[in-house]
Amino acid sequence: MVHLNLRHSTRSIYLGLACVSLTLHLLLALFCLSVLQSACVLPTSSSSSVPRIDPVSHASSSSSSAASNKQANSRQHGDGHKPSVESSRSKLEELFRHPLYNLPRPKLQEDDWLLRLKTDAEAEETEQQSASEEEGYDKVTWTRDEETHPPWLRFHLGISRWELYDRKDLNLAQLTHYLATQRILGAVQKKGGTQLKLLVSFPNYGQALLKPMRQSRDAETDVNLFYFSDFERHNAEIAAFHLDRVLGFNRIPPVVGRLINVTTQIREVTTDERLSRTFFTSPAGNVCFYGKCEYYCSVEHPVCGRPHALEVSLATMLPDLSLAPRRSWRSPWRRSYSRTKLAHWEKDAAYCDTVKETPPYNRGTRLVDLIDMAVLDFLMSNMDRHHYETFEEFGNETFLLHLDNGRAFGRHSQDEPSILAPLVQCCRIRRSTLLRLRLLSRPDFRLSDVMRESLAQDPLSAVAPLLSEPHLSALDRRLATVLAAVQSCQDRNEDVVYNDLDEHDDQQLGENP
Ligand SMILES: Nc1ncnc2c1ncn2[C@@H]1O[C@H](COP(=O)(O)OP(=O)(O)OP(=O)(O)O)[C@@H](O)[C@H]1O
Ligand SMILES: [Mn+2]
The missing domain is CATH 1.10.1070 (Phosphatidylinositol 3-kinase Catalytic Subunit; Chain A, Domain 5)
Structure with a gap:
């Protein structure tokens, strides 16, 4: 009897152990799956310097942008909930697919384009004048062929009477990627306006208007401050571009955010003496500057890196006046x-x-x-x-x-x-x-x-x-x-x-x- 009981309990122990091992294997499999999945998805989002402003009509890129959007949704909803199937579908892509965002455009006449390319004869004439090369800048090899044009030039050539850009133009993604990744060759203070902003230049002659981060993203403007005393916000410039595009207006030059190094990408490349003189190291050891302008350009209102890293917005410059x-x-x-x-x-x-x-x-x-x-x-x-x-x-x-x-x-x-x-x-x-x-x-x-x-x-x-x-x-x-x-x-x-x-x-x- 004792023997029988013993055999019975040994069997239950074996059974229990088998269950435990099965559960552990299942858990391990689940864990592996989730790790594998994130290992596949994460690099897409962490290649953060690549902005994805992919036009939805671009079949090959829309899948990757859908993946990054899905991920972004889950990341930003990151409050412990798993996004439902509903919310992980790209609403933005659906929106841009809607007929209201694909209205037939009036046929553009020649005088509906802001700029036109020079004829071959006109081009030849200026080629001799612009043959000299400036230090750091790429040699200009642009022809009438669009393929040879840098993204900023294609943007300029795409400005029409009714909108600044065509949302479906594949060049937009290239333009923002270009602004976010190109080497910064120079940075000088931009004149005009009241607050500090810089004009930065890139090797193939592109330029952007830079506005620095001055306060934390969540800081609410002080209720006792008049609107005309309010600081400018780099994230407002970025968000305004997105909002204008989402509203279907397309009337704000593309703006992209970038994390720059204040020392190597502003201080060491600037030729602007007035700007240069305002750099200092703060008591906390951060590199700061304040420039020269009407408002908030003082040592009491510095723009500071951490210790060198600074968030900025970069707006595509419109064609020269x-x-x-x-x-x-x-x-x-x-x-x-x-x-x-x-x-x-x-x-x-x-x-x-x-x-x-x-x-x-x-x-x-x-x-x-x-x-x-x-x-x-x-x-x-x-x-x-x-x-x-x-x-x-x-x-x-x-x-x-x-x-x-x-x-x-x-x-x-x-x-x-x-x-x-x-x-x-x-x-x-x-x-x-x-x-x-x-x-x-x-x-x-x-x-x-x-x-x-x-x-x-x-x-x-x-x-x-x-x-x-x-x-x-x-x-x-x-x-x-x-x-x-x-x-x-x-x-x-x-x-x-x-x-x-x-x-x-x-x-x-x-x-x-
Ligand atoms: N993307 C751009 N391309 C070319 N010029 C631009 C661009 N954005 C702004 N500007 C020009 O630079 C001027 C100053 O820019 P902005 O208005 O952003 O600065 P601000 O300091 O905020 O000016 P304000 O104090 O007058 O509001 C504008 O009036 C405009 O003409
Ligand atoms: Mn302003």
Whole structure:
């Protein structure tokens, strides 16, 4: 009996051991699988210097961008939850596939391009003049063949009367990659404007406007600071470019983030004496500088590396003013820039009636263009749009450049209704804009989700998300406000929607009539 019992218990021990070993093997297999998977995926995202602003139509790259987007989604939602199948699908790619983002473009005539290539005869003439080589710069071997052009030149040659770039142009990804990785040959202070910014140069003659990180990503602008005293933010410049693209405007020059070395990539390469003189080592041992400008260029407001590493935004430079002059327009809804005075539009509810009759707002699309800009600015809470620019070449029939967005995304806990004044006072909006805004308010294309995904393509998102979650949710909240403002206009007025899409019916655009 004892013997039998003993045999019985030995068998149970064996059985137990077998179970334990099976479980351990299963766990080991699961662990191996997850390690293998991350080993396959991680390098894609950690090659962080490669920005992926892949146009969705590019079949070969879209799969890799989908992979990185998925990863970005799970990384940024990194609060312990596993992303659901739903949220791991690329909403951004779906958005850009939507008919509203693929409207047939008017056929461009020769005078709808900002620049044109010289004829062979003209080119020969200048070739002799530009034969001299500058130190550090590549030898110029560009011909009329597009293949030979550097990305920044292709960007310049792609500027048209109606937009700064074509979102589907494969050159965009190359351009941002170029800005994020090319050797920095020189850096000088850029004149114009009030805060410190640098003009950096690359070996094949490309240039970018650099704005440095000055405060932590999550810092909210002090409520007691006037908007005109606010610091500029490098991540605002980056996020504004993404937001403008997500809205389908394409009116901001491509901006990319980059982690640079203040010492080797600014201090050692600058030929700018005035800038050079402002470098110092802080008590914490970080390399800092402050430059010379009207605001915040003092030893009390230094830009500092850690000890050398500094986050910056790099905006593609527009063609030189000598090639493509621009006109600067004072915004009719400009703020007073005084601590006590109100601007005209703040005191007169019928202000828009006057603007509507004043050239150039009395013709064409200028007024609805301005309202597009107000929508963009309200979403990112940019109060600093005192001026806007257009290319002189195109006269009044052209898009508005949305330059200088450094003061956007300052506060997420508060909205600024006055930025929407042009929309609220004029009760007018482009139909294509309205339909896109409605699309972005739907859960399957939610603005905060597509923005999170779009920003994850920027190299600096590897350091930290470019917009914190509160800033992303503020976008959804503000979008609802814009749509409510349009609705309230429609309740009171007939002629709210400016139909820029008349040949398309609602169904084609995925709209429920
Ligand atoms: N990508 C660009 N390419 C070429 N020129 C640019 C670009 N971005 C800005 N600029 C020019 O540089 C000027 C100064 O830039 P920006 O407005 O960003 O600086 P700022 O210090 O913020 O100016 P402000 O204090 O007037 O707001 C602009 O008025 C514009 O004409
Ligand atoms: Mn500014």
